[in-house]
Amino acid sequence: MKFFKVVSIEEGREIVIKNFRDYKIDTENIDILNVLDRILAEDIVSDICVPEFDRSSVDGYAIKSRDSHGASETIPSMLNLIGEVKMGEDSKAEVNFGDAVYVPTGGMIPKGADSVVMIEHVERLDDSNIMVYKPVSSGENVIFKGDDTKNGDVVLEKGKKLNPQDIGALASLGKSKVKVYNKLKFYIISTGDEIVDIDEKIEKGKIRDINSYALYSLIKKIGGEVVEKKIVKDNFDMLKEEVQKGLDTSDIVIMSGGSSVGTRDFTHDVINSFEGKGVLVHGISIKPGKPTIVGDANGKIIFGLPGHPVSSIVVFKAFVEPIIKKLMNIKDQVNKTRAIIDFNFRSSPGKTTYQMVSLEERDGKLYATPRFGKSGMITLLSSSNGYIVIHSDEEGVYKGEEREVYLL
Amino acid sequence: MKFFKVVSIEEGREIVIKNFRDYKIDTENIDILNVLDRILAEDIVSDICVPEFDRSSVDGYAIKSRDSHGASETIPSMLNLIGEVKMGEDSKAEVNFGDAVYVPTGGMIPKGADSVVMIEHVERLDDSNIMVYKPVSSGENVIFKGDDTKNGDVVLEKGKKLNPQDIGALASLGKSKVKVYNKLKFYIISTGDEIVDIDEKIEKGKIRDINSYALYSLIKKIGGEVVEKKIVKDNFDMLKEEVQKGLDTSDIVIMSGGSSVGTRDFTHDVINSFEGKGVLVHGISIKPGKPTIVGDANGKIIFGLPGHPVSSIVVFKAFVEPIIKKLMNIKDQVNKTRAIIDFNFRSSPGKTTYQMVSLEERDGKLYATPRFGKSGMITLLSSSNGYIVIHSDEEGVYKGEEREVYLL
Numbered sequence: 149m150k151f152f153k154v155v156s157i158e159e160g161r162e163i164v165i166k167n168f169r170d171y172k173i174d175t176e177n178i179d180i181l182n183v184l185d186r187i188l189a190e191d192i193v194s195d196i197c198v199p200e201f202d203r204s205s206v207d208g209y210a211i212k213s214r215d216s217h218g219a220s221e222t223i224p225s226m227l228n229l230i231g232e233v234k235m236g237e238d239s240k241a242e243v244n245f246g247d248a249v250y251v252p253t254g255g256m257i258p259k260g261a262d263s264v265v266m267i268e269h270v271e272r273l274d275d276s277n278i279m280v281y282k283p284v285s286s287g288e289n290v291i292f293k294g295d296d297t298k299n300g301d302v303v304l305e306k307g308k309k310l311n312p313q314d315i316g317a318l319a320s321l322g323k324s325k326v327k328v329y330n331k332l333k334f335y336i337i338s339t340g341d342e343i344v345d346i347d348e349k350i351e352k353g354k355i356r357d358i359n360s361y362a363l364y365s366l367i368k369k370i371g372g373e374v375v376e377k378k379i380v381k382d383n384f385d386m387l388k389e390e391v392q393k394g395l396d397t398s399d400i401v402i403m404s405g406g407s408s409v410g411t412r413d414f415t416h417d418v419i420n421s422f423e424g425k426g427v428l429v430h431g432i433s434i435k436p437g438k439p440t441i442v443g444d445a446n447g448k449i450i451f452g453l454p455g456h457p458v459s460s461i462v463v464f465k466a467f468v469e470p471i472i473k474k475l476m477n478i479k480d481q482v483n484k485t486r487a488i489i490d491f492n493f494r495s496s497p498g499k500t501t502y503q504m505v506s507l508e509e510r511d512g513k514l515y516a517t518p519r520f521g522k523s524g525m526i527t528l529l530s531s532s533n534g535y536i537v538i539h540s541d542e543e544g545v546y547k548g549e550e551r552e553v554y555l556l
Numbered sequence: 557m558k559f560f561k562v563v564s565i566e567e568g569r570e571i572v573i574k575n576f577r578d579y580k581i582d583t584e585n586i587d588i589l590n591v592l593d594r595i596l597a598e599d600i601v602s603d604i605c606v607p608e609f610d611r612s613s614v615d616g617y618a619i620k621s622r623d624s625h626g627a628s629e630t631i632p633s634m635l636n637l638i639g640e641v642k643m644g645e646d647s648k649a650e651v652n653f654g655d656a657v658y659v660p661t662g663g664m665i666p667k668g669a670d671s672v673v674m675i676e677h678v679e680r681l682d683d684s685n686i687m688v689y690k691p692v693s694s695g696e697n698v699i700f701k702g703d704d705t706k707n708g709d710v711v712l713e714k715g716k717k718l719n720p721q722d723i724g725a726l727a728s729l730g731k732s733k734v735k736v737y738n739k740l741k742f743y744i745i746s747t748g749d750e751i752v753d754i755d756e757k758i759e760k761g762k763i764r765d766i767n768s769y770a771l772y773s774l775i776k777k778i779g780g781e782v783v784e785k786k787i788v789k790d791n792f793d794m795l796k797e798e799v800q801k802g803l804d805t806s807d808i809v810i811m812s813g814g815s816s817v818g819t820r821d822f823t824h825d826v827i828n829s830f831e832g833k834g835v836l837v838h839g840i841s842i843k844p845g846k847p848t849i850v851g852d853a854n855g856k857i858i859f860g861l862p863g864h865p866v867s868s869i870v871v872f873k874a875f876v877e878p879i880i881k882k883l884m885n886i887k888d889q890v891n892k893t894r895a896i897i898d899f900n901f902r903s904s905p906g907k908t909t910y911q912m913v914s915l916e917e918r919d920g921k922l923y924a925t926p927r928f929g930k931s932g933m934i935t936l937l938s939s940s941n942g943y944i945v946i947h948s949d950e951e952g953v954y955k956g957e958e959r960e961v962y963l964l
Contacts, residue, residue, distance in 0.1 A: 180754075184773045198934050201760060235790065236750030238760040254750060254863065256761045297934045304938055312777055313937040313964060316770030316865050320763075320934050324754045342644030342662060346588075346732045352609060352646040353664045355728075362724030365592045369720055382643065455662065457724050485893040486922075514894075526606055526705045526728050529721040530712050556721060 152430035156540075157467055157500055160432045164442050164471050167428055168449055171475050173399075174330045180318045183310045185371050186328040187478050192304040194321050197294035202257040206289045209248040209270055209278060210261035216283040224279040229272070233258060248278055257290055264289035297321070307477040309371075329476055334367045335394030336360045336377040339387060339415070340405040340455060343379050358457040359404040362529070366464050367402075370472065384414045391418055395446045402468070405455030415452040419443035433540065435499045437463040458528055462502045462535065465556060484554045487516040489536070494544040503545075504532035505553060516553050532556060560838035564948075565875055565908055568840045572850050572879050575836055576857055579883050581807075582738045588726045591718045593779050594736040595886050600712040602729050605702035610665040614697045617656040617678055617686060618669035624691040632687040637680070641666060656686055665698055672697035705729070715885040717779075737884055742775045743802030744768045744785040747795060747823070748813040748863060751787050766865040767812040770937070774872050775810075778880065792822045799826055803854045810876070813863030823860040827851035841948065843907040845871040866936055870910045870943065873964060892962045895924040897944070902952040911953075912940035913961060924961050940964060 155163065175189040204210065211227060219225040227248040231241040233255040241249045243260035251257065251264055266289065269282035297303060303321060304314055310328070318326060338360040344350060345357055360377040367374050375398045380390045387403075394401035403415055420426040422445035429442040436459035441452035451468055453460040472478075487507055495501050505516040519532045534553040538545055545551060563571065583597040612618065619635060627633040635656040639649040641663040649657045651668035659665065659672055674697065677690035705711060711729060712722055718736070726734060746768040752758060753765050768785040775782055783806045788798045795811075802809035811823055828834040830853035837850040844867035849860035859876055861868040880886075895915055903909045913924040927940045942961040946953055953959060 180769060181772055184776050194934075196758075199763065200758060203763075235748060236761050254748075254763065296936075301935075303934060311941070311964065312770050312773035313869060313940060315773040316766045316869070317934040317938040319754050319769035320766045320865070320937075322754055322758070322764055340643060340662075346727050346730055350604075350608060350730070353644050355607065355611075355662065356730055358724045358728045361588060361727035362720050364589055365720035365723040368592050457728070461721060461724070526602075526711060526725040527709075528704075529728075530725040532721060533719070556719065 154431035154433050155429060157432050157434050160429045160467065161471055163428050165474050167425060167444055168475060173332065173476060175327050176330055177325045177327050179325055180315050180323065183315065183326060183328055186310055187476055188304055188306055188308045188310055188326060189329045190327040191302050191306050192318065192323065192326065194297045194299060194301045194303050196321065197299055198297040198320055199291055199293060202293055203291045204251040204253060204255050204257060204264045204289060205291050206264055206266045207253050208251060208264040208266040208289060210243055210251045210257050210264050211248045212243060212245055212261060213263040213284050213286045213288065215245060216265060216280050219280045219283050221281050224281045227278050227280060229276050229278050262286045305479065307479045309478055331371060331373040332400060332472065333373050333375050333398040335375050335398035335401045336363050337390050337394065337403045338379045338405055339382060339403055341382045343405065345379055359460050362457060362461055363402055363404065363464065366461065370469055382414060384417060387414050388418050388421055391445065395448050399448065401448065401450045402453060404453040404460045415441055419445050419450050422446050432467065433499045435496050435501045440467060458504065466502055484552050485514065486550055487514040487553045489545045489547060489549045489551050490515045490517045492544065492547050493518060495538040495542050498540050500540050501538040502535050503538060504528060504535050506531045507533050507553060562839035562841050563837060565840050565842050568837045569875065569879055571836050573882050575833060575852055576883060581740065581884060583735050584738055585733045585735050587733055588723050588731065591723065591734060591736055594718055595884055596712055596714055596716045596718055596734060597737045598735040599710050599714050600726065600731065600734065602705045602707060602709045602711050604729065605707055606705040606728055607699055607701060610701055611699045612659040612661060612663050612665060612672045612697060613699050614672055614674045615661050616659060616672040616674045616697060618651055618659045618665050618672050619656045620651060620653055620669060621671040621692050621694045621696065623653060624673060624688050627688045627691050629689050632689045635686050635688060637684050637686050670694045713887065715887045717886055739779060739781040740808060740880065741781050741783050741806040743783050743806035743809045744771050745798050745802065745811045746787045746813055747790060747811055749790045751813065753787055767868050770865060770869055771810055771812065771872060774869065778877055790822060792825060795822050796826045796829055799853065803856050807856065809856065809858045810861060812861040812868045823849055827853050827858050830854050840875065841907045843904045843909045848875060866912065874910055892960050893922065894958055895922040895961045897953045897955060897957045897959050898923045898925045900952065900955050901926060903946040903950050906948050908948050909946040910943050911946060912936060912943050914939045915941055915961060
């Protein structure tokens with residue numbers, strides 16, 4: 149058995165990314181109504197100008213701006229109202245000096261006009277005369293053709309996680325379908341003789357499977373798909389058989405449990421029993437989560453996460469998720485906030501500590517309160533909504549300090 | 557026509573919530589694998605103790621702690637190894653003074669033991685003798701029965717938006733199904749003679765429907781369901797007919813466009829043409845978003861959002877979403893962060909300004925850069941990931957100031 153040095157979380161991520169740099173993820177073309185939170189697999193280039201014509205940004209009167217110069221509440225400019233632009237229609241009128249044409253918000257600017265006076269600053273005397281009480285400058289209240297986007301502009305970049313605004317932008321460009329990465333397929337295996345499924349009776353010494361449910365939801369949350377979730381006893385052959393199924397049907401296999409120093413640690417041996425580079429990382433210097441293992445089996449990634457539910461969630465968020473984002477080249481939105489630490493906490497020497505916290509707003513300020521738990525604590529799970537990272541070279545965190553909180 | 561005073565966004569929300577206080581949302585019982593991001597419609601009370609037996613939180617030796625007192629590197633305590641607890645099995649051994657039993661992480665603590673010495677602090681001499689090099693105190697490395705959750709504890713409260721940790725907690729309690737609120741059903745209507753759908757040809761003067769796509773995705777993002785999305789011309793009868801369909805099939809109707817001061821504003825009249833309290837709010841003092849309208853038609857909520865895409869997104873996030881959360885009593889996670897403002901910006905007197913920003917991290921600090929756009933700007937949409945709120949009594953924001961950014 150090869151000897152593995154415990155690595156930092158950054159080193160661990162690097163090793164995995166380096167080994168799976170050529171991981172190929174297929175793409176599909178789908179309707180933009182179904183692309184929310186999916187990852188864009190192409191640059192979106194505009195093939196039109198938006199808007200495609202000069203538009204008014206207010207309800208008002210299109211004029212030549214010079215006609216309004218000098219206008220004021222006491223000395224208004226008098227102009228001839230020569231027509232009206234209807235919403236959604238081509239404007240036929242042409243504005244000369246002394247002319248005005250009514251234009252609704254979004255309406256097309258008639259030829260000759262270079263600006264729009266808002267109706268608030270105009271008095272309509274009769275059907276053919278208006279008084280302008282305020283000067284406008286050239287271009288005022290006009291959105292010019294291509295002001296927003298020009299033909300050839302890259303509007304959205306490959307790797308973007310698509311949000312509602314992006315989908316609005318795609319619609320305005322007339323893109324009804326876009327190319328996105330397929331959802332990554334995961335296979336979840338909870339290992340351990342003590343693990344029973346949710347509806348089984350719990351006998352003395354057994355505990356319910358928590359991890360596969362939490363992992364299932366974490367995977368869904370990042371846009372992945374779970375092919376199957378299974379509970380497997382601590383038995384080399386059974387585990388190998390299940391991993392084989394996972395490799396056959398999924399992109400990534402995630403095991404949890406069985407990665408501790410216990411006597412029944414088969415994860416390592418099972419990973420190495422397949423073709424491929426075998427175990428790549430065995431142990432990362434974070435707390436909790438040290439017994440994390442990662443390997444290459446048949447060219448696919450296998451993660452072995454700790455059995456402890458809190459540890460497996462932390463390792464998923466802090467280790468697995470960033471690796472997946474990097475492999476898919478995802479440019480994600482900021483997912484952290486700053487909060488005032490509400491406690492003193494010593495770090496563990498030589499280890500990066502991930503401390504779960506719950507965020508609470510008091511008097512308009514955000515506080516992070518620690519959630520401690522010796523192990524597998526439900527209360528810890530159900531009341532935490534973020535974590536802070538205390539680096540190995542820090543002594544700890546102090547009450548009153550402001551820190552970054554990564555949202556769960 | 558009743559005269560409406562423009563109200564503040566807070567007043568507007570209050571008026572709607574007061575009028576729809578008794579809005580009834582049905583519930584359903586579903587499998588916890590499908591409840592991610594759904595809203596819990598019941599308190600979850602534990603009917604078990606977790607853990608259900610005393611467990612070890614480390615790999616080690618269960619002992620009576622007094623046997624280790626005084627132990628050190630130089631003067632270890634020698635104990636008799638009388639057995640081993642197997643994972644997932646009831647422990648039959650009984651620990652007396654001088655005894656030790658091997659226990660893996662998560663294993664059951666044998667009777668008589670009150671603590672576990674980690675294997676790192678033990679040397680195993682042979683099959684029946686160990687040396688303990690470090691003292692433990694009573695309870696050390698033990699998770700006692702009910703330490704986590706006791707029978708009768710409220711673990712998750714009604715109104716909680718369920719996250720992966722919650723789902724883990726539900727699994728550990730053996731709850732395979734929970735009661736959640738039904739997804740709210742929305743009907744989206746984009747109005748305007750100038751609006752054409754995504755795959756229609758754009759003629760001069762027309763623009764593509766952006767809003768119904770953005771709103772569709774915003775609704776999905778907050779866990780709602782869109783029954784239908786339609787484009788309707790500025791025509792009272794056609795609009796009324798479409799709203800009728802919306803009221804018949806959905807919980808909430810959202811219109812966009814047609815709520816400006818233009819000549820073709822039918823939203824108001826259509827809302828009032830149904831049974832119910834009619835228009836409740838007409839105009840809120842925010843920028844953008846002033847021409848927002850809300851009414852009660854047949855006892856259901858109708859929102860009329862501005863036609864401008866950025867305005868309609870802002871009004872959805874800042875006005876519609878909080879109303880829905882309040883009506884469903886949703887206790888949501890913090891969805892904002894703090895960032896350093898990267899620009900000077902004057903507010904509009906008498907109006908609360910919602911300014912879209914893009915967040916960027918530089919040297920470990922988060923900066924908010926404004927995204928300006930005269931109207932319907934795609935670039936504004938596709939590059940913004942949050943907004944700041946500048947209250948009407950503020951003069952504006954200044955470069956270098958730290959502000960709250962609400963994430964989109």
